[in-house]
Amino acid sequence: MTEFIPPGTRWFDLASPFPMKRGGALHGARIAYETWGELDASHSNAILIVTGLSPDAHAAANAGDPEPGWWEWMIGPGKPIDTDRWFVACVNSLGSCKGSTGPASINPDTGALYRLDFPELSIEDGADAAAAVVRGLGIQRLACMIGNSMGGMTALALLQRQPGIARSHINISGAARALPFSIAIRSLQREAIRLDPNWDDGNYSDERYPESGMRMARKLGVITYRSALEWDGRFGRVRLDSDRRDDDAFGLEFEVESYLEGHARRFVRHFDPNCYLYLSRSMDWYDLGESCGGTTLQGLAALRIDKALAIGVRTDILFPLQQQEEIAEGLRAGGCDAAFLPLESPQGHDAFLVDAERFGPAVRGFLDEL
Structure with missing residues (x-):
């Protein structure tokens, strides 16, 4: 399978061997x-962004890649994360297929x-x-670490494993442990991929790609990323009678079905299925309390950080408030x-990606106080 790497990507080589937990x-x-x-002279103005499951490191346009990024409205001169003041780094998750080493990368031991x-x-x-x-960039202590969704989990793990690495933290729609509902949804997503005959125990190719499994996995995900309130407001019960085919009695009939199908088809050939499985399972395994041998609250209380903001959305069913x-x-x-900070956005878990009106001022206000 092909990795999907933005043109402005830079790489940091990890120490070899890099031990896994x-x-x-x-x-x-x-x-x-x-x-x-x-970076300023003291390297004290750095912000690190750790992402959710699917984003790459291209959070906003920059000199290496002028195309808009997935958080374009948040990062840049004069924007909530103001790059006239802050040095900002965004990392692609280990295990991803967007440039970092993962299941879709070449194993140097085998050449495959x-x-x-x-x-x-x-x-x-x-x-x-x-x-x-962070250390490779010459930064001893971050001014702030921002984690979204899965990145909220990663940020808390980083604070636990690297005490003192950040002065402050913004956790956006994140969690200190996986809940049963979220585990159940991700389990179904992984099952859909693994039951696709083309998955072939991970040995698929571009020609025999588990498209049906990935489509179903993505549709399940998208349903949980937004809220019932938004689905109703955006689509209602509008039908797509003109799209019905006489030879497909159970084909797409409602506008919401067409939206999910289009969203899934845009995703399936742009994310590696094995990477999806690995990253999804890593979230299910995560529990900050287990990592410290105590409860979740005890694990959080043991983190050493000066200032923090936890932002959530009332309509989020995947990482609930x-x-x-x-x-x-x-x-x-x-x-x-x-x-x-609980927000009233109707857009569910994905609100932090699209609701600039609510999330922008929250992030800007926190950073302005640092």
């Missing part, structure tokens, strides 16, 4: 990242793709890799100046 090690591994702005020979991947492995990039409230509560128990 659940066993095994990577040799010759690398992490893809992009940057914006300039890793596929399922890639070591078991944990959120903590992604945190260790991100920390290595109580998880961001738990993060703020646990951090406060450890002495952190931590705030919890």
Whole structure:
């Protein structure tokens, strides 16, 4: 399979061997990242962004790639994350197919793709890799670390494993552990991929790609990324009678079905199925409390950070609001100046990607106070 690498990508070579939490090690591994702005003389104005499952490191346009990024409205001169003030780095997750080493990369020991020979991947492995990039950029302490969705998990793991690496933290629609509902959804997504005959125990090719499995997995994901309120407001019960085919009695009939189908087809050939499986499972395994041998709140209270903001959305069913409230509560128990901000966005889990009106001022206000 092909990796999908933005043209402005830069790479950081991880130490070799790079040990993995659940066993095994990577040799010759690398992490893809992009940057914006300039480090000040003391290297004290750095912000790290760790992402959700599917984004690449191209969060915004820059000199290496002028195309708009997935968080274009958030990052740049005069924007909420103001690159006239901050040096910003965004890393692509270890295990991804967007430039960082993962199952779709070449295994240097065999000369073939890793596929399922890639070591078991944990959120903590992604945190260790991100920390290595930070140190490699000459940054001893971040001004702020921002984690979205899965990146919120990665950020908390990084704070746990690298005490003192950041002065402050913004956790956006993240969590300190996976909940049963989220695990159930991701389990179904992985099952859809694995039951596609073309998956072939991870040995698919471009010609025999598990398209049906990936389509179903993506549709399940998209349904949970938005809210029932938004689905109703955007699509209602509008039908697509003109799109019905006489030879397909159960084909697409409603506009919402057409939206899901189009979204899935744009995704399936642009993300590697094995990478999807590995990253998805890493979220299910994550529990900050287990990592410290205590409860989730005890794990959060043990993190050493000066200031934090946990932002959530009331309509998020995948990372529900109580998880961001738990993060703020646990951090406060450890002495952190931590705030919890529930937002009323109708757009569910994906709101942080599209709701600039609500998320922009929240992020800007926090950073302005640093």
